[in-house]
Amino acid sequence: MSATILAFALVAGQVMLALAMVAAAYRILRGPRAQDRVLGMDALYLNAMLLLLVFGIGSGTTLYFEAALAIGLLGFVSTVAMAKFLMRGEVIE
DSSP, X not given: OHHHHHHHHHHHHHHHHHHHHHHHHHXXXXXXXXXXXXXXXXXXXXXXXXXXXXXXXXXXXSHHHHHHHHHHHHHHHHHHHHHHHHHHXXXXX
């Protein structure tokens, strides 16, 4: 019984994360300002990372966890770089 509950929870989580990714992609495409697009990009990489973690839990392999770690690191750095660019107009001083 607990295996079916876990399978249902994984599918429900994947569907919800996919819907959140669609909403974030909409914000990236239709954001009226650059700040809205940066927030959409941040939400998109975060949801992609969480979706990979849910896939990793379902499959039982560590490959998805390593990919999620790489996405998390690159996403954080890109968000900081975009925020700095929007504030100052340059990334490297």
